[in-house]
Amino acid sequence: MSARPHITVRGLTKRFKDMVVYDKFDLDIPRGKIISVFGPNGCGKSTLINLMAGLIPKDGGEILFDGFKVEDVRIGYVFQNYREALFPWLRARDNIEYPLKFMKLAKAERRRRVEALVERLGVRIDLNRYPYEMSGGQQQLVSIMRALVIDPEVLFLDEPFSALDYEMTLFMREQLQRVFMDTGTTTMIVSHDLEEAVYVADEILLLTRAPTNVADLVCFDAPRPRTDATLSQPDFVRVKAHSLAVFQREVRR
Amino acid sequence: MSPRWNAEPFVPLIGIVGLLGLWYLAVNTRVIDPVLLPLPTDTAKAAWKGFSGGKLGVDFLITLQRTGLAIALASAIGIPVGLILGASEKLYRSLEFVVDFFRSTPATAIFPLFLLLFGVDDKTKIYVATFAAALAIIFNVAYGVMNARKTRLLAAWLMGARRHQILLIVLLESFPQTFIGLRTGVSLALIVVIVAEMFIGSKDGLGNSIFEAQQMFEMPAMYAAIFASGALGYGLNLLFRVIEKRVVHWSGK
Numbered sequence: 426m427s428a429r430p431h432i433t434v435r436g437l438t439k440r441f442k443d444m445v446v447y448d449k450f451d452l453d454i455p456r457g458k459i460i461s462v463f464g465p466n467g468c469g470k471s472t473l474i475n476l477m478a479g480l481i482p483k484d485g486g487e488i489l490f491d492g493f494k495v496e497d498v499r500i501g502y503v504f505q506n507y508r509e510a511l512f513p514w515l516r517a518r519d520n521i522e523y524p525l526k527f528m529k530l531a532k533a534e535r536r537r538r539v540e541a542l543v544e545r546l547g548v549r550i551d552l553n554r555y556p557y558e559m560s561g562g563q564q565q566l567v568s569i570m571r572a573l574v575i576d577p578e579v580l581f582l583d584e585p586f587s588a589l590d591y592e593m594t595l596f597m598r599e600q601l602q603r604v605f606m607d608t609g610t611t612t613m614i615v616s617h618d619l620e621e622a623v624y625v626a627d628e629i630l631l632l633t634r635a636p637t638n639v640a641d642l643v644c645f646d647a648p649r650p651r652t653d654a655t656l657s658q659p660d661f662v663r664v665k666a667h668s669l670a671v672f673q674r675e676v677r678r
Numbered sequence: 679m680s681p682r683w684n685a686e687p688f689v690p691l692i693g694i695v696g697l698l699g700l701w702y703l704a705v706n707t708r709v710i711d712p713v714l715l716p717l718p719t720d721t722a723k724a725a726w727k728g729f730s731g732g733k734l735g736v737d738f739l740i741t742l743q744r745t746g747l748a749i750a751l752a753s754a755i756g757i758p759v760g761l762i763l764g765a766s767e768k769l770y771r772s773l774e775f776v777v778d779f780f781r782s783t784p785a786t787a788i789f790p791l792f793l794l795l796f797g798v799d800d801k802t803k804i805y806v807a808t809f810a811a812a813l814a815i816i817f818n819v820a821y822g823v824m825n826a827r828k829t830r831l832l833a834a835w836l837m838g839a840r841r842h843q844i845l846l847i848v849l850l851e852s853f854p855q856t857f858i859g860l861r862t863g864v865s866l867a868l869i870v871v872i873v874a875e876m877f878i879g880s881k882d883g884l885g886n887s888i889f890e891a892q893q894m895f896e897m898p899a900m901y902a903a904i905f906a907s908g909a910l911g912y913g914l915n916l917l918f919r920v921i922e923k924r925v926v927h928w929s930g931k
Contacts, residue, residue: 502836509829513928514850527838557931574836630824 428460431491431563431611432477432579438485439469439476446472448636452485455565455598459605461613461622463668464528464640465633465676470615471505474581475561477613478502490579501577505584506678507564517567518552524575542574545607563592565593566600586621598625599650606649623665624651631671634678641671684818716898722896725905734887734899738906741871741884745914748867749860756812756863757856760819764852771822775921781784785810793830793877797877806869811863818859822852854929857922864914872907884910 430453435544438449446469448474454460462470475481477488480502481497502547504510513519525535548566556564563657565585572580582601586594602625605612616622622629623645631640645656655661681700700719704710716724727733763777764772789806796802826848834847875885884907891900 478836480836502834503835504829504833506829509827510833512830512847513931523834524837527840555928557928570740571837607921657830 427585429456432488434477434486434488436486436547437483437488437530439445439472439481445636447476447483447486450639452630452639454611454613455628456611457609458627459614459625461626461629461670462585462613462615462632463617463619463622463629464637465634465672468632468634468675469600469637470632472618473637474583474613474615475504477579477580483556487587487642498579499577501572501573501575501580503568503572503580503585507561507588508556510568511564511571513556514555515616516549516555517559517563518564519566521555521570521574523550524571528575537595538574539570546570546573546604558591562589562597565589565597569597569600569604572672573608574631576608576611580610580612582612584615584617587617594621601625602650609651620656624655631666631675633675640675641668643668643671696908699866712784714897716901720898721832721901721905724896725902727900728887728899728906733882734903734906737882737884737887737903741868741875741906741907742910743806744871744875744883745807745864745868745910748804749811749864750810750872752811752815752863752867753860755808756815757819759812760816760859761823761849761852762854763816764820764823766847767824770824770867777820780809781813785866789870789874793878803871803874803880803883806874807867810870811867814862814866815856815859818855818862819852822855822859823848824915825855826851834843853926855916857926857929861915861918861922864918865911868907868911868914 432452432454434450434452434454437447437452439447440443462473464470472481476483477495478500488495497651505624511517521539521542522535525538528536539552543549548570549558550563550566552567556567559567565588569582569585572582585601586597589597589616598621601612601614604610614622614625616625626645629641629643629645631643632638633640643664645661647658698718701715705712705715705717712805725734729738763773767904785806788809792802792806796805830851831844831847834844836901838848871883872885872888874880875883876889880886880889884903887903888907891897891903
C-alpha cells in the first residue's frame with residue numbers, strides 16, 4: 426500500500442444559504458480502499474461525495490486526486506435513486522454504454538467493453554430490456570455497471586442500496602465486494618445503515634453534526650471475501666460497537 | 679368455480695349493447711318522440727347513405743383535414759415555444775399567467791374576433807383551433823421540460839455529456855408530457871372546428887352537417903353526423919395513443 430493518499434481534501438468549505446455544512450474540512454482518502462461514510466442526519470454525507478465528485482460547487486478549499494482536479498479524473502458515480510438516474514428510453518445495455526460515447530470509442534469497442542464487464546461481474550440479467558422492465562436491484566446493478574464501464578479511478582456511491590429490499594441489498598453488497606476485489610478501485614460509499622457501513626468498508630469515516638468534522642476514521646481489516654460469518658466475528662462486533670458509540674456521542678452533542 | 683366459456687372479451691360490449699337496448703326501448707315505448715329520436719337502424723342507414731357517396735363522408739374528411747392542419751400548426755408553434763419557456767424558469771414564470779389565462783379561456787369565445795381578423799374563411803376555423811391546441815401544447819411541453827429529472831441531467835453531465843447532449847435528454851424527458859399536450863390539443867381542436875363549422879359562412883364539415891340536418895329536421899342524418907364526429911374524436915385519440923405508446927414507451931413507468 427502506498428503511503429501517499431489518493432484523495433486529499435483541504436480547507437473544504439460549503440454553505441447552503443445560512444447553514445455552514447463544511448468549514449475548513451480536511452480529509453485524506455487512501456488508495457484502493459472502500460471508505461464508508463456514516464454520520465448523523467443532515468451532516469452532509471452525500472454532500473461530501475457530491476463535492477468530491479464535482480457534482481455541486483464548493484465555496485472554498487481544494488480537492489485533489491493524486492494532485493489532479495476532478496475534471497481530469499475518471500469518476501464513477503452511483504445515485505441513490507436509480508429510477509431517476511438511468512435513461513428509460515435506452516435499453517440496459519445502451520445505458521451502460523452511454524458514458525463510453527464520450528470517450529470517442531467506436532461502437533464495436535463500446536460493445537466489447539460492456540461484454541467484458543458483464544463477463545467479469547458474472548451478471549446474468551437480460552440487458553436488452555428497458556430499465557422499467559427490471560426489478561429495482563437489477564436497475565441499480567445496471568447503474569453500477571454504467572459507473573464501472575469507464576474503469577473509474579474513483580467510485581462514489583450515494584446510499585446505493587437504500588431503495589432496495591433486504592434480500593436485494595445483501596445480494597448487491599456481495600456484487601460490490603466482488604467488483605472491488607476485482608478492481609481495487611478507491612471507493613466511497615455513503616450509507617445510513619451502520620452494519621452495512623462496517624461490513625463493506627476498509628475504513629469507516631464517521632462524521633460529526635454540521636459544521637461537519639471527522640469524528641473518527643475507524644479501520645476494519647477483516648479479510649475478503651466477507652460473508653455472513655463476518656457479521657458475528659469479534660472484530661466486526663467491536664468495530665461496529667465503537668462506531669455506534671462515536672455516532673451516539675455525536676448525535677447527542 | 680369455473681365458467682363454461684370465457685366471457686371476458688365480451689365485457690366491453692355490454693355498454694354498447696345496453697345503450698342500443700335503451701335506445702330501442704325509448705323509441706318503442708315512446709318515452710321520447712320518435713320524430714326526435716329515430717331508430718338506431720334508421721340512423722345506421724342514414725350513416726351508410728352519407729358515407730357511401732353522400733355528403734357525410736366528404737364532411738368527415740374536411741373536418742379531419744381542418745383538425746389535422748390545426749394540430750400540425752399548433753405543434754409547430756407550441757413545441758418550440760414550450761421548450762423555450764420550459765428551459766428558462768424566469769421566462770416561464772413571467773408568462774405563466776398569460777398562458778394559463780388564455781388556456782382557460784374557451785377558444786370559441788375568441789371566434790368572433792378571429793372572424794374579424796381573418797374573415798369568414800376556412801383558415802379562420804383552423805386558426806381558432808390552432809390557438810386552442812397550441813396553448814395546451816405549450817403548457818404541457820414547458821411543464822415536461824421543467825420537470826426533467828435533475829438527477830438524470832446530472833448523471834449525463836458527470837459522464838461527460840456536453841450541452842447539446844444534455845439538451846437532447848431534456849427533450850426526451852419532456853416527451854411523455856408533450857404527448858399529453860398533443861392529445862389534449864387534438865381534442866380541443868376537434869371541438870373548436872366542429873363548433874366553428876356550425877356557424878357563420880360554413881358550407882361543409884361535420885359541424886355544418888349536424889347543424890343543417892337539424893335545421894331541415896332530418897333526424898337520422900343528424901344523429902349519423904353526431905356519431906361520425908364521435909368516431910372521429912375517438913379515432914384521433916386512439917391514433918395518438920398508439921403513437922405515444924410507440925414513441926414514449928417508457929411513459930408512466
